[in-house]
Amino acid sequence: MMFSQIRSYDNYIVANLQLNLLKDHGISCYLQDEHTITIDPLLSPAIGGMKLMVVDNDMEKASELLDSVEDDYLKTVACPVCHHTSLEKITHVDHPTGFWPKLKNRLIGGSPASFKTYYHCTSCDQTFSSLPV
Ligand SMILES: [Zn+2]
Structure with missing residues (x-):
């Protein structure tokens, strides 16, 4: 399975909320660099934040889901x-x-x-x- 980045975050809580939203909808995903940034938050800008990685086959579904949640919040x-x-x-x-x-x-x-x-x-x-x- 190939995974691609869909979002990146500086904030651990927002990253995990969105990760769990996707998992609840059956989308295979994980956070890359979560532990590195949790241990040393100063590294976040250097490595591009925590990256939400989604399996390529579910990219469109995940993008629509995250966009709709963000639109509702906005x-x-x-x-x-x-x-x-x-x-x-x-x-x-x-x-x-x-x-x-x-x-x-x-x-x-x-x-x-x-x-x-x-x-x-x-x-x-x-x-x-x-x-x-
Ligand atoms: Zn205005």
């Missing part, structure tokens, strides 16, 4: 600028073609592609690199 978070609950998550996936960029991404993030996520308010057009608290 509907409850207010924009810190305009206070509307109109945030959306935007993920850019970069698939480099060169050997060295792919190697760099694999070493840092465990996947040849790199992922960048940010949040956009559709009401006031502001963007945030992390979810506002």
Whole structure:
């Protein structure tokens, strides 16, 4: 079975909640680097966080499941600028073609592609690199 990264996390609790959500729906998955980061959280940025790995055959089902949970949660978070609950998550996936960029991404993030996520308010057009608290 081949596994691929679907998400990465700095937070142990969120990582395990989403891991168990997928397992409850019968999806084969595991957290890579969970123990390393639990022992030394300062290593998290260096190795790309805890990586949620999903079996390739279930990738689409897992992605839809995680997206729907995140969308439901986003509907409850207010924009810190305009206070509307109109945030959306935007993920850019970069698939480099060169050997060295792919190697760099694999070493840092465990996947040849790199992922960048940010949040956009559709009401006031502001963007945030992390979810506002
Ligand atoms: Zn806003």
